[in-house]
Amino acid sequence: xxxxxxxxxxxxxxxxxxxxxxRILAASAGLARRGGFGAVQMRxxxxxxxxxxxxxxxxxxxxxxxxxxxxxxxxERLHETLHRHPPKEPEPAARVAVTLMRAFRALQxxxxxxxxxxxxxxxxxxxxxxxxxxxxRLTTEIILDAVGARGAPTPERLSAVRVIAHTWHSTLIGWxxxxxxxxxxxxxxxxxxxxxxxxxxxxxxx
Amino acid sequence: xxxxxxxxxxxxxxxxxxxxxxRILAASAGLARRGGFGAVQMRxxxxxxxxxxxxxxxxxxxxxxxxxxxxxxxxERLHETLHRHPPKEPEPAARVAVTLMRAFRALQxxxxxxxxxxxxxxxxxxxxxxxxxxxxRLTTEIILDAVGARGAPTPERLSAVRVIAHTWHSTLIGWxxxxxxxxxxxxxxxxxxxxxxxxxxxxxxx
DNA sequence: GGCATCCTTGAAACTTGTTCCAGATTATCC
DNA sequence: GGATAATCTGGAACAAGTTTCAAGGATGCC
Numbered sequence: 001x002x003x004x005x006x007x008x009x010x011x012x013x014x015x016x017x018x019x020x021x022x023r024i025l026a027a028s029a030g031l032a033r034r035g036g037f038g039a040v041q042m043r044x045x046x047x048x049x050x051x052x053x054x055x056x057x058x059x060x061x062x063x064x065x066x067x068x069x070x071x072x073x074x075x076e077r078l079h080e081t082l083h084r085h086p087p088k089e090p091e092p093a094a095r096v097a098v099t100l101m102r103a104f105r106a107l108q109x110x111x112x113x114x115x116x117x118x119x120x121x122x123x124x125x126x127x128x129x130x131x132x133x134x135x136x137r138l139t140t141e142i143i144l145d146a147v148g149a150r151g152a153p154t155p156e157r158l159s160a161v162r163v164i165a166h167t168w169h170s171t172l173i174g175w176x177x178x179x180x181x182x183x184x185x186x187x188x189x190x191x192x193x194x195x196x197x198x199x200x201x202x203x204x205x206x
Numbered sequence: 207x208x209x210x211x212x213x214x215x216x217x218x219x220x221x222x223x224x225x226x227x228x229r230i231l232a233a234s235a236g237l238a239r240r241g242g243f244g245a246v247q248m249r250x251x252x253x254x255x256x257x258x259x260x261x262x263x264x265x266x267x268x269x270x271x272x273x274x275x276x277x278x279x280x281x282e283r284l285h286e287t288l289h290r291h292p293p294k295e296p297e298p299a300a301r302v303a304v305t306l307m308r309a310f311r312a313l314q315x316x317x318x319x320x321x322x323x324x325x326x327x328x329x330x331x332x333x334x335x336x337x338x339x340x341x342x343r344l345t346t347e348i349i350l351d352a353v354g355a356r357g358a359p360t361p362e363r364l365s366a367v368r369v370i371a372h373t374w375h376s377t378l379i380g381w382x383x384x385x386x387x388x389x390x391x392x393x394x395x396x397x398x399x400x401x402x403x404x405x406x407x408x409x410x411x412x
Numbered sequence: 413g414g415c416a417t418c419c420t421t422g423a424a425a426c427t428t429g430t431t432c433c434a435g436a437t438t439a440t441c442c
Numbered sequence: 443g444g445a446t447a448a449t450c451t452g453g454a455a456c457a458a459g460t461t462t463c464a465a466g467g468a469t470g471c472c
Binding site (some may be wrong): 017051052055 | 451452453
């Protein structure tokens with residue numbers, strides 16, 4: 001119905017609106033850093049961003065939308081950092097594993113923020129589909145950058161990348177909720193990254 | 207603090223309490239089948255199970271606890287069914303893939319129930335750790351049964367099984383929220399199942 | 413049976429996400 | 443610069459998860 005500002009295909013967004021959106025995302029990330037998912041309370045976000053509650057909801061129609069957008073924002077920063085310092089391992093699988101572990105460590109430094117973003121991401125339903133897709137695409141892109149292949153990836157490779165992304169999210173969640181150790185997480189990420197080398201899907205089919 | 211009835215290490219549970227617990231789980235599954243996560247409202251569960259709200263909370267300290275317990279309950283049924291009709295493929299990886307796709311189809315028949323259980327499972331935080339662990343163990347057991355190896359599994363194999371479980375959950379969620387197609391889900395599950403055959407983790411390490 | 417303890421009930425209260433609205437502010441177009 | 447539409451504000455209201463509590467029931471122990 002409403003053309004919420006804040007995502008593709010929306011009308012241009014004036015400067016003040018752009019600034020508001022920034023303030024909101026900053027407030028969201030700030031509160032998340034302090035106390036995780038639970039601490040990101042919509043009233044607090046609004047107050048902290050110096051915006052009325054109704055306005056907050058016009059920009060981000062739910063808490064999940066807000067946190068997924070926050071995740072997208074943070075991932076973009078990560079993506080840039082990775083561009084500036086790409087992994088140097090010779091094997092593609094190793095580059096992916098190293099990239100993901102580097103991201104993992106970055107999130108370890110702000111576990112509350114990570115928890116808030118990931119809980120929202122995995123909890124999101126259809127209504128946040130567009131935002132979730134944007135995050136998925138960005139994640140895929142980051143992994144494909146690490147693989148470093150030249151042309152368009154094969155369907156097998158895309159499937160492998162999806163599985164890797166799933167695993168990354170799951171291990172992160174598992175670690176954040178204390179269910180698996182960092183060693184286990186690292187092991188699982190390395191395990192799943194071998195799919196990049198292998199990619200022998202078809203023999204199992206049917 | 208309180209020894210909530212309903213999970214291991216709790217005092218025996220009288221017959222009427224056992225019956226209450228059953229009624230609650232049945233009410234939860236019933237409401238979930240109708241309308242998914244959102245339709246499982248605690249007041250409705252209580253009324254439908256003919257139990258006071260306070261009692262419901264004594265048995266299951268939150269909606270997430272309740273739905274994860276419901277998931278455990280349903281998985282136990284699946285496990286039994288699989289025991290009665292085990293997969294017959296010659297390759298272990300194929301047996302795992304077939305088992306998971308069979309489970310997938312079972313859940314397809316009750317997408318709302320699946321959505322409710324899985325959203326709760328992935329949304330769960332530390333406080334529901336015990337319940338989540340129970341579900342994870344059961345899932346691992348189901349996959350290991352499908353692999354069908356005799357002795358204790360190697361750490362590599364356990365890691366592969368964890369990754370497979372992660373992928374299964376993620377694809378399920380992705381399918382439920384319309385983000386990936388059934389074909390994609392099947393493809394990803396087959397992709398990840400090749401890890402059972404491969405298991406060449408170590409070369410990527412560091 | 414009587415007593416102590418724990419469990420269940422019913423109902424109200426509290427919390428936080430979400431919606432709604434009337435009036436003030438800002439942006440756009442002439 | 444003024445008319446018009448879109449946006450923003452402050453605040454009330456609603457919804458559903460969760461907590462709390464007093465009073466009534468069940469259980470187990472003597």
